[in-house]
Amino acid sequence: MPDCLFCKIVTGDIPCHKIWEDDAHLAFLDINPIQEGHTLVIPKAHASYLFDMDDPSYQHLLAASKQVATHLKNALQVPRIGVGVEGFAVDHVHVHLVPVSGVGQLDSSNAAPADQAFLVQLAQKIKKI
Numbered sequence: 001m002p003d004c005l006f007c008k009i010v011t012g013d014i015p016c017h018k019i020w021e022d023d024a025h026l027a028f029l030d031i032n033p034i035q036e037g038h039t040l041v042i043p044k045a046h047a048s049y050l051f052d053m054d055d056p057s058y059q060h061l062l063a064a065s066k067q068v069a070t071h072l073k074n075a076l077q078v079p080r081i082g083v084g085v086e087g088f089a090v091d092h093v094h095v096h097l098v099p100v101s102g103v104g105q106l107d108s109s110n111a112a113p114a115d116q117a118f119l120v121q122l123a124q125k126i127k128k129i
């Protein structure tokens with residue numbers, strides 16, 4: 001999709017703080033995190049709505065998200081990784097993985113721009129684990 005922000009991230013036309021990828025998925029830090037380490041997992045192929053995806057693509061996306069969430073939990077030493085999907089901001093399926101340590105920490109009204117240099121360091125820290 002030519003005008004899709006996340007398709008441009010997949011092709012590399014727009015940079016991202018990548019922490020993981022496989023053939024069909026990409027995981028990168030959200031630049032407006034709700035919590036430190038807030039990550040987005042996306043399918044590389046454009047899709048608009050999670051529950052319109054075909055079953056194999058849907059299941060692979062959730063399996064990829066599980067893998068990234070396990071990695072994030074270990075890297076950041078948090079008790080849980082919260083999950084959210086709504087997709088109004090960017091019309092390309094993305095699974096929000098948000099490190100949480102208590103109730104109410106998935107509130108998207110807490111999203112705020114992160115310092116870019118901090119995100120570079122955080123992505124490197126997460127990738128090392």
Ligand SMILES: [Zn+2]
Pocket residue numbers: 001004005006007008045046047091092
């Ligand atoms: Zn797209």
